[in-house]
Amino acid sequence: MYILIGGAGMMGLDLARTLLHMGHTIAVIDTDPIACQYARQKIGVMAFEGSAVNTTVLLEAGIRKCNAFIAALREDALNLAIVTLSKHYGVPQIMVRMSDRDFEEPYQLAGATHIIGTLELAISRIVNAIEYPQVDAMMHFEQGQVEVVKLSIPQLCAIVGLTVAEIAQNPQFPTGTLIIGYQAHPHEDLIVPNGSTILEGGSTILVVTKPSLVRQMLDFMGLCA
Template sequence: MYVLIGGAGMMGLGLAQQLLTLGHTVAIIDSDPLACRFAREKIGVMAFEGSAVSTTVLLEAGIRQANAIVAALRDDALNLALITLSRSYGISHIVVRMGDREFLEAYRLAGASHIISTIDLAVATMANAIEYPQVESMMHFEQGQVEVLKLPVPGNCFVAGRSVAQIAQDSAFPKGSLIIGYQSHTHANLQIPNGNTVLEAGSTILVVTRPESVHKMIDYLGIQASHLPTLEVSHPNL
């Protein structure tokens, strides 16, 4: 797949490196010559110096041959312009990084296929990392309508020693949730469980659930929230 990325910031460069590792052909467009040089020499992808919303530069970068476009520019308005131009060239697979949520509807109307809110992702992930430090990772899909949690199975957990089928039939198991991955220990391969898979204490599971069920799922597994002592701050009279 040929992926064209607008923006050689930390996200654009990091994504380019990851896509290259996965075997894709990648090109970056950025107006910063140093960023383009870094992309070529350090990451090993094609880089085109200029504006990612310039039709001349886009054609030079081969937008007509691109299978996917990533709008990762620093400005939402420029990302919106890149989406519009990409659609005019017949590109349907367009991923955009959204900084300001006020652009959400505009991105949808412009035809972005995937809208990633970096601020929302960071805030939600950091808040859950503080409250539930045992939760190793959290991913968000469909603008936060679906969550994927990577959760430990504590030793004293209610589900330890029970099968996936038994858990799914439990009325206390959050409705609409699904266990999609199982790792028996840290160094084991992640496997797709079936109804007979028994969850062992100390193992890890991947769960798909709704945002409103995140805390229910965590509580169901018996994972305790972190209750750190509150710091009392005095305000001396000035």
Template sequence: MYVLIGGAGMMGLRLAQRLLDLGHTVAVIDIDPLACQYAREKIGVMSFEGSAVSTSVLLEAGIMKANTIVATMTSDAINLALVTLSKHYGVPQIVVRLNDRDFAQPYRIAGASHVISTIDVAITRIVNAIEYPEVEAMMHFEQGQVEVLKLPVTKDCYITDRTVADIASDPKFPKGSLVIGYQSHPQADLIIPNGGTVLEAGSTILVVTKPNYLRQIIQFVGLSTTHLPTVEVSD
């Protein structure tokens, strides 16, 4: 896949490195010659010096053959212009970094496939780390209507050495929640468990649940939650 990134700041360069590691063909556009040089020499991606909203620069960078374009610049106005031009040139997937929430709808109207607020993502991660220190990772889907938690299974957990089926049938396990992933140890592959999968100490699990069941899930697993109030599980 050919991915064109508008902006070679910290986000754009890190994204370029990650995409390159995943095997994609990547190019960045930036007005800063030093950033472009760094992208070429240190990361190993193509770079084009100039404005990311210059049609001549975009055509030189191969926007006509790009599968995805990502607008990572700090100016929403410039990002919006890049989204509009990308739509004009028929780029199938357009991803944009949102800085000011007032631009969210204009981005969608202009044709952005994905609008991502990096500030909101960072704030959410920080709040989750404060509120739920037991959770290794948490992801939100459908505007926060569904949560996926990554939880450690310690030797003293309530769920240790129990099967997924046994856990699912436990009346204390929040209804509608599911164990959807299992990793026996940090170096092991993540698998989709079946009912007979035994959750061993030292492993991690992925659990999908509703937001109002977050604390119940943590308490059910049996992690240390002394700082959290006890909440009864309800249907």
């Protein structure tokens, strides 16, 4: 994919580096010549010096042919202008960094396909780390109605040696909770387990559940702090 990133700050450059390593073609747009030089020389992506809301710069950067545009500037008003212009030029995927939640509806009306509230995301990660220190990662879906939880299984965990089917059939396992991913060892691929998959100590699992059931699920597995 050809991806444009508006803004070569810390977030924009980290995105560029990550997406480049994933095999995408990346270009950043920024008014700072030093940031653009860093993007070219240190990261190895294209960089266009100028405003990401300047149509001349956008056309030079190839907005008409890009598959996705990421608006990663600090100012929501400028990001809103990027979203509007990207929609005008027919960009299929428009992702935006939102600092002020008051901009959520304007971003939706302007045509953003993905809105990432950076402040809310940071707060959520911190709260989860405090509330569930034994959880490696937690993602919210459908406005927080569903959680996907990543867990490392210790050698002495209560579920070690059990199959996914045995766990699911246990009456103490929260109803509606599903184990959807399994990685036996860090160097192995993540797989979608079936009922006969045996959970080993030192493995990693992905579990989908309701927010109200996370504590019960951790307690069942013997992972509660």
